[in-house]
Amino acid sequence: MTNTEIINRIQQLKKEKNAVILAHYYTRPEVQDIADYLGDSLGLSQEAGKTDADIIVFCGVHFMAETAAIISPHKKVLIPAPSAGCSLAESITGYDLREWKKNNPAGIVVSYVNTTADVKAWTDICCTSANALKVVESLPKDRKLLFVPDKNLGAWICKVTGREMELWNGDCCVHARITTEMILEKSQQYPEADILIHPESLCSHDDRILNLPQAYLYSTAGMIKHALNSSKKQFIIATEIETIHKLQKDNPDKEFIPIDSRTICAQMKKVTLENVLEALEKEQYIVEVSEEIRQKAWIPIDNMLNIKLQ
Numbered sequence: 001m002t003n004t005e006i007i008n009r010i011q012q013l014k015k016e017k018n019a020v021i022l023a024h025y026y027t028r029p030e031v032q033d034i035a036d037y038l039g040d041s042l043g044l045s046q047e048a049g050k051t052d053a054d055i056i057v058f059c060g061v062h063f064m065a066e067t068a069a070i071i072s073p074h075k076k077v078l079i080p081a082p083s084a085g086c087s088l089a090e091s092i093t094g095y096d097l098r099e100w101k102k103n104n105p106a107g108i109v110v111s112y113v114n115t116t117a118d119v120k121a122w123t124d125i126c127c128t129s130a131n132a133l134k135v136v137e138s139l140p141k142d143r144k145l146l147f148v149p150d151k152n153l154g155a156w157i158c159k160v161t162g163r164e165m166e167l168w169n170g171d172c173c174v175h176a177r178i179t180t181e182m183i184l185e186k187s188q189q190y191p192e193a194d195i196l197i198h199p200e201s202l203c204s205h206d207d208r209i210l211n212l213p214q215a216y217l218y219s220t221a222g223m224i225k226h227a228l229n230s231s232k233k234q235f236i237i238a239t240e241i242e243t244i245h246k247l248q249k250d251n252p253d254k255e256f257i258p259i260d261s262r263t264i265c266a267q268m269k270k271v272t273l274e275n276v277l278e279a280l281e282k283e284q285y286i287v288e289v290s291e292e293i294r295q296k297a298w299i300p301i302d303n304m305l306n307i308k309l310q
């Protein structure tokens with residue numbers, strides 16, 4: 001089948017089955033182009049909660065589809081590439097958190113949304129890269145905090161808020177490649193460009209980066225907003241490379257320079273047009289979260305949305 005034939009069949013099945021396709025900014029361009037909604041992990045989960053479709057085809061990695069299933073328990077959530085994992089989400093288990101809580105009964109666990117349902121079930125409050133500073137600032141000053149699982153995002157939050165936290169030793173294998181030296185070198189090469197940096201990056205908490213006037217730390221969705229609203233014509237993009245597909249589509253007259261051609265998430269690339277079609281045809285692979293875990297995992301997400309625990 002040609003790509004056009006696959007896309008036509010996907011559109012037809014979507015209508016017949018009342019399905020919606022949600023895709024992450026890091027998926028392949030051709031997958032992004034067939035999505036009904038394109039977003040980052042939180043945006044996609046929120047969309048999953050709003051849609052009145054019966055089937056959600058979630059084009060992303062496993063923990064993201066799980067989050068959608070936690071938020072939308074009455075919908076059938078399908079993941080076209082069930083083996084698509086994440087180095088960050090896999091760096092910690094629910095057992096690890098249970099052990100920490102045993103030793104720190106008054107402590108608060110803050111989990112980045114890039115975690116499994118099992119980890120969320122033992123978390124007090126979730127955060128995303130977009131709301132992390134607000135979430136941490138909302139927490140009582142006299143309580144010990146454990147931030148999981150991204151040590152780079154955690155160190156950036158500590159630096160900006162001045163709040164001390166114990167950090168889990170996990171990282172995103174894609175953003176952990178983005179160093180201060182790469183940023184400084186590219187900024188010399190393109191002195192007029194704004195530099196948009198994801199806070200999961202290795203360099204995010206280095207003073208040399210935080211003091212760079214043209215550097216901005218943003219979630220992927222924040223980068224997209226910045227590029228749209230800026231009068232600048234050149235941007236250095238320090239995140240997963242496929243984000244540039246959306247940036248370029250939104251801003252055809254602007255130039256987007258990847259920080260490095262190797263900032264690629266191989267797991268996200270496991271989602272293809274072929275397996276999206278197969279997912280719709282066979283209604284596979286269904287993302288299952290047990291009701292017990294789902295109910296527990298919903299609490300820290302709800303706490304984040306309401307910034308409770310004050």
Ligand code: SF4
Pocket residue numbers: 026061085086087088089114172173174175240265266267268
């Ligand atoms: S880019 Fe990093 S955090 Fe995102 S899915 Fe890939 S490995 Fe996980």
